[in-house]
Amino acid sequence: MIDYTSLYLSPTILFPDYQNMLISFKIYIYTPPNALSLSSPTESNFFTCLQTSPFVTQNPEEAHLYFVPFSSNLSTRSVARFIRGLRMEFPYWNRTLGADHFYVSCACLGYESDRNLVELKKNSVQISRCPVPEGRFVPHKDITFPPLANITRALQSQGNRTAKYLGFVRYNGVKESNLVNELRNDSDFLIESEPSSGMTLVGRLGSSVFCLFEYGADVSGIGEALRFGCVPVVVVDRPMLDLPLMDVIRWQKIAIFVGSRGGVKEVKRVLDPVRFVSYGDVSALAQAARY
Structure with missing residues (x-):
């Protein structure tokens, strides 16, 4: 019987194999x-x-x-x-x-x-x-x-987080897409226009419910988002075959996947209904919201 609540695809096989x-x-x-x-x-x-x-x-x-x-x-x-x-x-x-x-x-x-x-x-x-x-x-x-988190400073407990923004988009050093430009004009999103210090980034992660990453650009910040309780949102228009450890981990339990073709309207349609839900339930509900 498949356990769809588990982070792992096959926990009954993985753990004994890992110990061996x-x-x-x-x-x-x-x-x-x-x-x-x-x-x-x-x-x-x-x-x-x-x-x-x-x-x-x-x-x-x-x-x-x-x-x-x-x-x-x-x-x-x-x-x-x-x-x-x-x-x-x-x-x-x-x-x-x-x-x-x-x-x-x-x-x-x-x-x-x-x-x-x-x-x-x-x-x-x-x-x-x-x-x-x-x-x-x-x-x-x-x-x-798996993406590595470069920030080592511990954040206050997640219960003390004040999510001021729906989503945070981190500057990645490449030409910004049409979607990022749309998000820049929406007050629900915080766009980092220049690379920030570690302390500043921690504050931005802590004040945002979701962190958006466009597939094809730099997605290494997913590790930092996970560390500080900011739910990763991967913007991609095709199936991803190169997700880290995808033969072991159920990525739908970790991140949200949304297409870019619908623009900011589609992104908000997926994210708005789950912005006040606890982290453990966010991904599943957001996946359901896509359909």
């Missing part, structure tokens, strides 16, 4: 071809956590997965050369043509003609950042990082 993973799961990290240089803080954080995790083994024979580390600025030719070296030095790549290997690349790899890159892109698991550049995500195998 903590005991037996092993990852072997190949030695990078040169000093590893990761330009993205997300990539660096991932690699640091991986290196210090209990899953790492020095014995490749007992590994379930193999991590292929390469620098963010490494050329595709150099990556291909690295894979070719792994193929010749170790037996593990050839056993599955890279299907039990994974790598991290926030920029994402494109499609190349070199056999080594073709196998890496087609077979290995790519870990990237949401949203992924169009055409560079393979839904049945690739995964994305």
